[in-house]
Amino acid sequence: MSDSFAAGGGLLSRRRLLGGGLAAGAVAAAGSLGLVEAVRAEAALPAWQTEPGLEVRPYGVPDSHEADVRRAIIQVYKELAPAYSFSGTPLHRLRGTITPSGLHYEVHHGGRPELDPARHRLRIHGLVERPLAFDLEALERYPMISRVHFLECAGNSFMNAHAEQAPQMGCDMLHGLVSNSEWTGVPLRLLLEEAGVRPEGRWLVAIGDDAPGLARSIPMEKAMRDGMLALYQNGERIRPEQGYPMRVLLPGYEGNMNVKWVTALQVVERPAHTKDESGEYTDLLADGKVIALSFTMGVKSVITHPSGGMSMSGPGLYEISGLAWSGTGPVTKVEVSADAGASWAEALLHPPVLDRALVRFSIPWKWSGAPALLQSRAHDGSGAVQPTRSEWKKRYSPANVNHNNSIQAWRVTQDGAVQNVYT
Amino acid sequence: MSTRNRAWIAATAIALATSGAEAEGPGLGVPLAPGEIPRFASVVLPDGAGLPPGRGTAREGASIYAAKCARCHGVTGTEGPIQPPVAPARQYAKPAGRHWPHATTLFDYTKRAMPFDAPKSLSDDEAYAVVAWILYRNGLVAEDEIVDAKSLPRVEMPNRSNTIDLYERQGEKPY
Numbered sequence: 001m002s003d004s005f006a007a008g009g010g011l012l013s014r015r016r017l018l019g020g021g022l023a024a025g026a027v028a029a030a031g032s033l034g035l036v037e038a039v040r041a042e043a044a045l046p047a048w049q050t051e052p053g054l055e056v057r058p059y060g061v062p063d064s065h066e067a068d069v070r071r072a073i074i075q076v077y078k079e080l081a082p083a084y085s086f087s088g089t090p091l092h093r094l095r096g097t098i099t100p101s102g103l104h105y106e107v108h109h110g111g112r113p114e115l116d117p118a119r120h121r122l123r124i125h126g127l128v129e130r131p132l133a134f135d136l137e138a139l140e141r142y143p144m145i146s147r148v149h150f151l152e153c154a155g156n157s158f159m160n161a162h163a164e165q166a167p168q169m170g171c172d173m174l175h176g177l178v179s180n181s182e183w184t185g186v187p188l189r190l191l192l193e194e195a196g197v198r199p200e201g202r203w204l205v206a207i208g209d210d211a212p213g214l215a216r217s218i219p220m221e222k223a224m225r226d227g228m229l230a231l232y233q234n235g236e237r238i239r240p241e242q243g244y245p246m247r248v249l250l251p252g253y254e255g256n257m258n259v260k261w262v263t264a265l266q267v268v269e270r271p272a273h274t275k276d277e278s279g280e281y282t283d284l285l286a287d288g289k290v291i292a293l294s295f296t297m298g299v300k301s302v303i304t305h306p307s308g309g310m311s312m313s314g315p316g317l318y319e320i321s322g323l324a325w326s327g328t329g330p331v332t333k334v335e336v337s338a339d340a341g342a343s344w345a346e347a348l349l350h351p352p353v354l355d356r357a358l359v360r361f362s363i364p365w366k367w368s369g370a371p372a373l374l375q376s377r378a379h380d381g382s383g384a385v386q387p388t389r390s391e392w393k394k395r396y397s398p399a400n401v402n403h404n405n406s407i408q409a410w411r412v413t414q415d416g417a418v419q420n421v422y423t
Numbered sequence: 424m425s426t427r428n429r430a431w432i433a434a435t436a437i438a439l440a441t442s443g444a445e446a447e448g449p450g451l452g453v454p455l456a457p458g459e460i461p462r463f464a465s466v467v468l469p470d471g472a473g474l475p476p477g478r479g480t481a482r483e484g485a486s487i488y489a490a491k492c493a494r495c496h497g498v499t500g501t502e503g504p505i506q507p508p509v510a511p512a513r514q515y516a517k518p519a520g521r522h523w524p525h526a527t528t529l530f531d532y533t534k535r536a537m538p539f540d541a542p543k544s545l546s547d548d549e550a551y552a553v554v555a556w557i558l559y560r561n562g563l564v565a566e567d568e569i570v571d572a573k574s575l576p577r578v579e580m581p582n583r584s585n586t587i588d589l590y591e592r593q594g595e596k597p598y
Contacts, residue, residue: 077505080495081539110536124452125460132452133459143446190448205466212536215466219590252595264464271588272466275532278523279506282586283598284516290582291598292524293590298597327597384597395598399516403598 006345009338009372011320012364014348062100069093071103072172083111083211086153088176091323092307097358098148099179101234106241107153107177109276110212113261117245120209122191122229126267129196136245139231142186147228147251148357150325152297153177154254154281158401160389160408166420170309174420175302175408178325180358181233181242183249188227192220192265201267205274206248206259216257217271217293218250226251229262252327252356253295254403256281284397297327298405299386301334301361301378312416315369320347321362326380330354333379334361340373340409341388341423347376372412373421389422463543467531471576474530478571479552481559487549488556491538500560509560520561524586526578529554551575 004013062069071087087106089099099105106112117136125131156177159167167174192204197220204223208214218227228249230238238244243260250257256276271277271293283291301324306312320338324331330353335344347361361376377386387395392406409423467473488500500509500520507513508529510521519529534550536542545553555570563578564570570578589598 077495080505084539110539110542123455123460123464125455125464130452131455131457131460133455134452138449138451138453141451142448186448187446190446191452194448194450194452207464207466211542212532212539213463213542215531215535222595264460266465268468270469271590273469273523273525273528274466275519275523275528275536278525278528279517279519282517282522288585290522290586291589292586293588294598295590296595296597328595382596397516405597 003366006363007337007339007343009343010366010368011336011338011343011345012317012366014346014363069103071105072170072176074173084109085111086177088172089179090170090172091176091178091302091304092171092310094304095321095360097180097323097360098234099181101181101236101239101242104179104181104233104239104242105151105153105177107155107255108210109214110210112240113210114240115209115244115261120245120261120263122246122263122265124191124195124265124267126204126265127198127201127269128192128267129198130194132191132195134191136231139186139229139246142190144184144186144231145228146182146184146232147249148180148182148354149249149251150178150180150356150358151255151258152300152325152327154256154294154297154402157404157406157408160406160420160422161393161401161404162399166422168308168420171302171304171307174308177255178323178358180325182235183228183230184232184235185228185230185246185249188223188229188248188265189225191229192223192267195267197267200269203268203271205264205266205268205272206257206262207264207266208243208259209261209263214256214259214276215272215274216259217268217274217277218248218257220267222250222253222295250295252297252329254281254297257295281402283402284400286394286396288397294403297325298403299326299328299331299378299380299384300324300405301331301376301386302408303336303374303376303410306374306412306418307410308418308420310418312367312412312418314416315367318365318367319362320365320374321360322347322376323358324349324361324376324378325356325358326378326382326384327356328384329356329381331359331378332381334359335377335379336361336363337375337377338365338372341375344377367412369414371414373423374410374412375407375423377407463535466535467527469525469527469576471527471572474527474572474575475547476572477547477551478569479548479550479555480569481552481555481564481566484552484554484556484559487545487553491545492553495539500557508557518561520557520563522582524580524583526554526558526563526575526580529557530575
């Protein structure tokens, strides 16, 4: 069968993968023949064939052989303030789009509180007719909705934003502050309407019950449209790391605004300019100005297979695969280049392509064994396209790290190493 | 309109239709009297709403800062190693006393969140004093100027006119 190329550098037409799965299968089978024979030749039967297996257990965990599939820990002030800590999802070890709850990324400004769910209250007050308190038991009786949405820290990909040399790290460290879950909870609108928001109450400040009491201002319009008080994550109660027993969920907005362990919604007239919207989550522009209240996460993608730190196992057929997302709506297109951006081919978007959720993309690639530069470029329904790193850098001050949605480039060297490079 | 845009709008419409827009709650919220709203369930606003009684000066704040803050933010407030609040700061582009657009936020955050390992342990007077010290070190108040609920909202923060409210400018559209 002759190859049908979709772009330079060995990118193949997607038909080959969909219709011609045989070709890929044939390569894989040929490659593993030696191993099959070796297994057959073993004299002794393995224990799992000769003894009953283990009993059922009340809560399952991954196989012990997968123990190294873990979050990458980042503690920038480890000595003085270890609780100020992040952990990155190992995107390069996962397939599909849903992040297992135990691998969801974390960014804690003051550590993870262990609070008592029986004592926890959500209080709605400020510019409302009736200040109200809700406990978990009451909230359980409210109508709930379920949505798949990504959460991404505004500072995701911060190392690529500011390090002078491209850091040689994996996707967990470089881009792991993004995850995707099915969230279930009560529409914020129901709770806010019960309290009766006054006409001048155009903003609300969500306040968490963690040690520093994270507080963020949220437009009332957003809260009413699609804000959620999330109680469940991937079907079970929200993990402590994600805000047990309740958090705010604001589809498409920067992670920090999705206040974890939320205990108050203070309805106000104007933004409160809290600590995080005054400092850490402001963006520094090239002209010296400062942007505050930049809520929506821009369109973005990253190739996870292959990616930084991996090594290729010889020339031949591979599937390039990755994740794409946008805070403005569904991703409409992802293009992939294998020849340093000289040509691009459209990747397959694996359904379902959901609104403000991660989508998996893929494209078959025949690696010749020569050096290659792999990049992915996502588009969304608003017409936005991912910028290159140098285009992105030009718009911001050199010190800015937030909202870096620039294209990730991976260099594949002749000996098959996959490296982070700047373009 | 391209098929792609149409598909996008259709997806958004489906999302709205299923967003629970029609649902009604059982009305189980328990009414709260003003006295039942805990202090840290509110933030201080830029106009000073929420600031408590109390007062402090930079002169009083110096020793509090030295004892409770300098370890992490630097003896002079410029050296860190963690996010130094005094400008010009070493290797930090956003020193709070210079970068933040409202002085009221300094009080709200210091009282609520600092010192990092003992948040909410400062008295209101101590918090006013240490905020006064940060403002003084940034050249924004005098050493003996009284910082309290009346004077704090009036401090002119130098970066305010340099800060763009992106949501006001262009709504949800990313920069």
